Amino acid sequence: MAIRNSSEERASPEVPAPYGNGPSGTGVTASDTARRPGGRTRIHHLQQAKSNGEHFAMLTAYEQYTAEIFDEAGIEVLLVGDSASNNVFGNETSLPVTVDELLPLCRAVARSAKRALVVADLPFGSYEVSAEQAVATGVRFLKEGLAHAVKIEVSSFYAETVRAMVQAGIPVMAHIGFTPQSEHALGGYRVQGRGEDAQRLIHDAEALADAGAFCVLMEMVPAKTAEAVDAAISVPTIGIGAGNATTGQVLVWSDMAGLRRGKMAKFVKQYADIRTILSEAARTYGEEVRSGQFPSTEHTF
Numbered sequence: 001m002a003i004r005n006s007s008e009e010r011a012s013p014e015v016p017a018p019y020g021n022g023p024s025g026t027g028v029t030a031s032d033t034a035r036r037p038g039g040r041t042r043i044h045h046l047q048q049a050k051s052n053g054e055h056f057a058m059l060t061a062y063e064q065y066t067a068e069i070f071d072e073a074g075i076e077v078l079l080v081g082d083s084a085s086n087n088v089f090g091n092e093t094s095l096p097v098t099v100d101e102l103l104p105l106c107r108a109v110a111r112s113a114k115r116a117l118v119v120a121d122l123p124f125g126s127y128e129v130s131a132e133q134a135v136a137t138g139v140r141f142l143k144e145g146l147a148h149a150v151k152i153e154v155s156s157f158y159a160e161t162v163r164a165m166v167q168a169g170i171p172v173m174a175h176i177g178f179t180p181q182s183e184h185a186l187g188g189y190r191v192q193g194r195g196e197d198a199q200r201l202i203h204d205a206e207a208l209a210d211a212g213a214f215c216v217l218m219e220m221v222p223a224k225t226a227e228a229v230d231a232a233i234s235v236p237t238i239g240i241g242a243g244n245a246t247t248g249q250v251l252v253w254s255d256m257a258g259l260r261r262g263k264m265a266k267f268v269k270q271y272a273d274i275r276t277i278l279s280e281a282a283r284t285y286g287e288e289v290r291s292g293q294f295p296s297t298e299h300t301f
Helices: 007-011 030-035 044-052 064-072 099-112 131-143 155-169 178-187 195-210 224-231 274-291
Strands: 056-060 079-082 117-121 149-153 174-179 215-219 237-241 250-251
Touching: 044 056, 044 117, 044 174, 064 079, 064 099, 079 099, 099 117, 099 131, 131 149, 131 155, 149 155, 149 178, 155 174, 155 195, 174 195, 195 215, 195 224, 215 224, 224 237
Parallel strands: 056 079, 056 250, 079 117, 117 149, 149 174, 174 215, 215 237, 237 250
Antiparallel strands: none
16 A cells, blocks of 8 residues: 555645745646645655555666656655665675765656655765764765665664764664675675574664664565564664565565566566566667668658
């Protein structure tokens, strides 16, 4: 079930920014708001979803067209993930991607999404040194990247970092369980929170929620552990390989839509075969160009 705003919000769409929207602003017009009851998805809408027993969807997006398509399809949250490292820039892992590489992608998504909440990953090395570093990086993603919130891969150790960011006005989504930026420390891609280790994840989630995180994302966590985490905290949870007890679910779009080839993680469901469609289109185009079939008179001035 998608997020539904209250009847009061549906009757009174989100009001314009009090100081104007600038030359282009968010791109949200009165007609846009009329087509999308409630206007922009906000943090409190995610909280309402948990309170009402509803669910929301989250997908990664790295550029204009996927952002537009997913936004128009009603996806409530778009993540400009550090997964761009291996889905855009061709790296093997998320570790090499930098702040300066992610910021332009974030701007493109934020400018293109009229309704979705846009969340940006803080890449490895951009927040771990100190709370001051985390605040400074978060500010860049909100100011330069135009993101609405940021996500960091953390444990209870970083509770004070989260608190400092929230106090600075930066909405923070906390990512626990398997954290890809720590793959070397964790010994590779391994499920987290099994057995007695479940209590550690519950403790992490509680500490991070208490520090002000508006949402907790869990990756590669047993369903029972994720359910226990969700029950222990009042803020919404998002799962990726964490069962269906969470308020939201997230997938990397190129996995979900079948663009990436190779072995998929157990938690991935592919809803399309975009790679085959693009491959066939490119092959046909190439054949028509080489044979002289394209451009025909229909495509000539």
